[in-house]
Amino acid sequence: MITLNTDICRLLEIEFPIIQAGMAGGPTTPQLVAQVSEAGGLGTLGAAYLTPEKLRAEILSIREQTDKPFAVNLFADNPQDDFSRLTEVQEALRPAYAELSIEQPGSSFQSPDYGEEQFRLCLELDVPIISTAFGCLSPEQMKAAKGHGVLVITMATTVAEAIEAQAAGVDAIVAQGSEAGGHRGSFSYEQHPMGAQVGLMALVPQMVDEITIPVIAAGGIVDGRGLVASLALGAQAVQVGTRFVGAKESGAHAAYKQAIFDSNEESTVVTKSFSGRPARGINNRFIELFESAGTKALPFPSHNTVTKEIRGVATKTGNPEFMSLWAGQATRKLIREERAADIVDLMMKQAQALV
Amino acid sequence: MITLNTDICRLLEIEFPIIQAGMAGGPTTPQLVAQVSEAGGLGTLGAAYLTPEKLRAEILSIREQTDKPFAVNLFADNPQDDFSRLTEVQEALRPAYAELSIEQPGSSFQSPDYGEEQFRLCLELDVPIISTAFGCLSPEQMKAAKGHGVLVITMATTVAEAIEAQAAGVDAIVAQGSEAGGHRGSFSYEQHPMGAQVGLMALVPQMVDEITIPVIAAGGIVDGRGLVASLALGAQAVQVGTRFVGAKESGAHAAYKQAIFDSNEESTVVTKSFSGRPARGINNRFIELFESAGTKALPFPSHNTVTKEIRGVATKTGNPEFMSLWAGQATRKLIREERAADIVDLMMKQAQALV
Numbered sequence: 257m258i259t260l261n262t263d264i265c266r267l268l269e270i271e272f273p274i275i276q277a278g279m280a281g282g283p284t285t286p287q288l289v290a291q292v293s294e295a296g297g298l299g300t301l302g303a304a305y306l307t308p309e310k311l312r313a314e315i316l317s318i319r320e321q322t323d324k325p326f327a328v329n330l331f332a333d334n335p336q337d338d339f340s341r342l343t344e345v346q347e348a349l350r351p352a353y354a355e356l357s358i359e360q361p362g363s364s365f366q367s368p369d370y371g372e373e374q375f376r377l378c379l380e381l382d383v384p385i386i387s388t389a390f391g392c393l394s395p396e397q398m399k400a401a402k403g404h405g406v407l408v409i410t411m412a413t414t415v416a417e418a419i420e421a422q423a424a425g426v427d428a429i430v431a432q433g434s435e436a437g438g439h440r441g442s443f444s445y446e447q448h449p450m451g452a453q454v455g456l457m458a459l460v461p462q463m464v465d466e467i468t469i470p471v472i473a474a475g476g477i478v479d480g481r482g483l484v485a486s487l488a489l490g491a492q493a494v495q496v497g498t499r500f501v502g503a504k505e506s507g508a509h510a511a512y513k514q515a516i517f518d519s520n521e522e523s524t525v526v527t528k529s530f531s532g533r534p535a536r537g538i539n540n541r542f543i544e545l546f547e548s549a550g551t552k553a554l555p556f557p558s559h560n561t562v563t564k565e566i567r568g569v570a571t572k573t574g575n576p577e578f579m580s581l582w583a584g585q586a587t588r589k590l591i592r593e594e595r596a597a598d599i600v601d602l603m604m605k606q607a608q609a610l611v
Numbered sequence: 612m613i614t615l616n617t618d619i620c621r622l623l624e625i626e627f628p629i630i631q632a633g634m635a636g637g638p639t640t641p642q643l644v645a646q647v648s649e650a651g652g653l654g655t656l657g658a659a660y661l662t663p664e665k666l667r668a669e670i671l672s673i674r675e676q677t678d679k680p681f682a683v684n685l686f687a688d689n690p691q692d693d694f695s696r697l698t699e700v701q702e703a704l705r706p707a708y709a710e711l712s713i714e715q716p717g718s719s720f721q722s723p724d725y726g727e728e729q730f731r732l733c734l735e736l737d738v739p740i741i742s743t744a745f746g747c748l749s750p751e752q753m754k755a756a757k758g759h760g761v762l763v764i765t766m767a768t769t770v771a772e773a774i775e776a777q778a779a780g781v782d783a784i785v786a787q788g789s790e791a792g793g794h795r796g797s798f799s800y801e802q803h804p805m806g807a808q809v810g811l812m813a814l815v816p817q818m819v820d821e822i823t824i825p826v827i828a829a830g831g832i833v834d835g836r837g838l839v840a841s842l843a844l845g846a847q848a849v850q851v852g853t854r855f856v857g858a859k860e861s862g863a864h865a866a867y868k869q870a871i872f873d874s875n876e877e878s879t880v881v882t883k884s885f886s887g888r889p890a891r892g893i894n895n896r897f898i899e900l901f902e903s904a905g906t907k908a909l910p911f912p913s914h915n916t917v918t919k920e921i922r923g924v925a926t927k928t929g930n931p932e933f934m935s936l937w938a939g940q941a942t943r944k945l946i947r948e949e950r951a952a953d954i955v956d957l958m959m960k961q962a963q964a965l966v
Contacts, residue, residue: 258839260964365954369881409822415879415943435810447877454876455790455810457840458831460942462876465944476813484613485840488965521817522802523767584815588770589820610613610843 257485258611260604264428264470264492268385268407269325270602271296274483275430275472276596277385277497278329279438279582280304286314288505288596290321293527296604300387308373315381327409328378329387331390331422333373333443337558345562348549352542356569356578367557370441379404385473387411390533392424409472411441413452416462418471428470430495431456431463435476437498437584439535440526451534457489464490476586480606485610496599498584503596511576515540519587528552530567530580532559541577542566613839613966615959616922618781619825623740623762624680626651627959629838630785630827631855631951632744633684633847634786634793634937635659641669643860643951645676648951650844655682655742663728669760682740682764683733687747689726692913700917703904707897711924711933722912734759745888746798747779753765759961764827766796768807773818773826782876783825783948784848786811786818790831790854794890795881805881806889812844817892819845831941842966851954853939858951866931870895874942883907885922885935887914 262366264274276292277298278284289299301318305310311328316325321546346361353361367418378386382590384391386401387409392410393401401408402425411430418429420443432441433456440451456475462469472497486494516540525539529546533556537543548551553559570578594602617628631647633639633655638887644654656673657722658666666683673681700715708716732754733741741756742764748756756763757780765775766785773784775798787796788811795806811830819826828841829850841849856863857871870893880894884901890910901908908914925933949957 347835380832407797415875416877433810433812434808435813452877453789454940455788455812455831457788457811457837458790458876458939462941462943476810479814479816481844482812484843488839488843489836520770521813522807584813585809586817588817
């Protein structure tokens, strides 16, 4: 029998098996995180691009709004900058600069590296749950996290990655299906330069059979049907991103939300154009311009740093054609803003009617 | 509540909501088809590459082995040959010819076109169900099929394709997720040159919400968990391919079966290398050789006709590195041959324990 009251609810001390994904770059305001947790799910702050000062302020803000558990999502892998092909990439970006009337694009770049500081701040502020993308915490970090009683969740896109994360000591795995919006959480880059793209229906049961810790299903899940389907496959919870991007409390730009509301299952592509790492987003003019140039993106985070100016101008002018419109493949039913608490509530009601 | 006794079981007059996929090119022997139908599912003969004589013999053989309903799967779209880039493609195939010691590869090709004859034969022999890939029957064929009381099922990879098929008069739609092995059933080629690749978890609910006829979920489903998950998403049945390729009754080459038993969720790629149409199969030497040449495949069916010799030699010598090893993304648990009836039985038992 399928139950909505799974073991992971007790482990994470949440009422419902619904986790709001930790989407870096704007959507996950403290309000969104707190509202999801207050509603009985698990809110997650997408912290990877936040300065330590901002991260501290946001964690404190979440704490003011809820006593319930929440998670902070970090990037486990923050490589050194590599701008060796910058000239070539700037050349490929020239049409984008032209269309946005950026006359003197930046020429000197440096990516911030807050990874270690962000992690230490989470411990200092007693964040109850840390989740990671692009790999596991380092052995030292894992030991420190465990010493602080922090629960650790890592995203995996293949069974091998899940086995590796389990061996590293994580408490649960997010199985990220190919449907998922945003960055592919893969960390087996050599085998999968565009990220492993295994559909969730295939990924979850195979992962569940090979590891002993709980699996959280992610990718293309927007309603109670997807929740029950994931539980049938052996997952203990779901992680939902795109539907929460469109939440009233989300910090996503109105034009980004509208692009999601206007999109369907055919709208997205997986691209390295924005950040240098493969990510699924709604296809737009920027992706078409950069990909048609035929130039390889710089590695992450350098490419992300270089395109920041373009994304900044797009945000300022409300131009979705040059924003990164991360979204999964199940956006057809997402047509207007909803309160985060209503999303949790509606998903649970629909799920309860099915089990 | 989720029920295994769905409306489509009554429509197709089957006991269980499990359809064995109509895989052209060998796996679907009359024995396999008949055994699946006898076990309470729906067997499907993959007829697209069969001569009319062979198709007649196989349909009669199925009839001898079962009184239960079965389906015949046809390709709805059989384009004219186009060998205009043959020289270039033969050049790209040269390393494959060399490795297989094919000294004088064919130079004059013609693809058979049995589509219309196959269809008429199905009517003549009162085949109860016709399913199609790559689009719908023509309006004339649809009218003739309906006049004969034949049920028609069409595969769709996007909601738009499903809506088009419903408007054409089909009785049910197979929603083919990106996880699925074999050819992408897409027929919106202009938008999706590699076939639309929407994960099943995202595709099924979006399709179910937009059409009124039953949806059959396909792609990465190998067990009762996938069956129940599909029903939770709103499908009324599942179509299973890869697990039946490994059935004792399957006509797949032993080396092909073994390649499936040795594979996992990371093993497959979507490629046009074999047929000119995008299809998911286990990555092997042939795919690597052809793709590394950087030459575009000829269109289907011409490319398929040209590579037939290579696949023929591979089959004769039992060399899986040059066979088309079509397989979905959920092969980890498939490790040995099973009787087709046992597959149906085990899937149902596992599903019954979940609902």
